[in-house]
Amino acid sequence: KKTSPSRASKKKAGTGTASPAAGKPPRASAAPRGRERPSAKPAAGAALAPHAATASPRQHDARPARYSFPQTIPQAYDETYFRAIPRDPEWIYVYWEISNATLEEVARALGQEVMQRSKRILRVLDVTGIDYDGSNAVSSFDIELSPFANNWYIKVPKKAGTYVVECGYLTPDGRFYVVIRSNAVAVPRGEMSPSNREQWSEVKTDALIRASGLKDSPLGASETFLSSASFLARNDDS
Numbered sequence: 001k002k003t004s005p006s007r008a009s010k011k012k013a014g015t016g017t018a019s020p021a022a023g024k025p026p027r028a029s030a031a032p033r034g035r036e037r038p039s040a041k042p043a044a045g046a047a048l049a050p051h052a053a054t055a056s057p058r059q060h061d062a063r064p065a066r067y068s069f070p071q072t073i074p075q076a077y078d079e080t081y082f083r084a085i086p087r088d089p090e091w092i093y094v095y096w097e098i099s100n101a102t103l104e105e106v107a108r109a110l111g112q113e114v115m116q117r118s119k120r121i122l123r124v125l126d127v128t129g130i131d132y133d134g135s136n137a138v139s140s141f142d143i144e145l146s147p148f149a150n151n152w153y154i155k156v157p158k159k160a161g162t163y164v165v166e167c168g169y170l171t172p173d174g175r176f177y178v179v180i181r182s183n184a185v186a187v188p189r190g191e192m193s194p195s196n197r198e199q200w201s202e203v204k205t206d207a208l209i210r211a212s213g214l215k216d217s218p219l220g221a222s223e224t225f226l227s228s229a230s231f232l233a234r235n236d237d238s
Contacts, residue, residue, distance in 0.1 A: 084182040089159040089190030094182055095151035096167055106179055118169035120145040124154055128161040160189035
């Protein structure tokens with residue numbers, strides 16, 4: 001079959017390299033055979049370009065923190081206070097802090113030299129059954145403190161007592177200068193109550209059921225039991 005010249009020319013034109021379409025960039029041709037592709041690794045001794053650190057999204061978060069907390073807990077707060085807490089019938093626990101301003105007042109009152117030669121003392125006062133006014137304690141005893149102490153466990157001489165603790169300086173001539181005074185603290189008795197004023201009432205079951213609105217007791221017996229409500233003796237003067 002003979003091919004027309006127009007078709008042959010079209011076929012021949014199609015066998016050549018296609019021209020790029022209008023508006024589209026030409027595709028990169030593959031590297032010709034026989035040529036080595038450039039290596040991705042740098043040559044030995046070549047300077048390496050610095051890598052840009054990829055920042056996490058959190059580093060770009062400019063919102064202020066909702067809460068701010070100190071990195072460390074301070075050892076002291078430059079305040080003056082004294083607290084006493086009962087631990088059990090035989091022990092109380094005390095803790096305190098004395099501010100720099102309070103220490104300066106003590107130094108002015110005693111003198112810097114006398115203050116340095118004085119002993120730091122805890123004076124434990126027994127104020128059981130009295131209204132303590134600073135000088136009428138039933139009894140007392142002293143505890144010498146170590147230089148940097150700010151808390152102490154104290155064994156009290158008797159149970160069921162009330163105590164006040166004072167922290168101060170005992171001067172070389174025997175004077176005791178009170179710096180701070182704790183709250184009064186009462187320790188428990190550590191045993192059963194000796195009071196026998198409680199009285200337990202006996203109530204018959206039938207009477208209790210009738211008082212609740214029922215006519216007859218379903219138990220049919222006049223059982224007795226101790227009620228769970230206790231009350232003080234009527235002759236109590238308190």
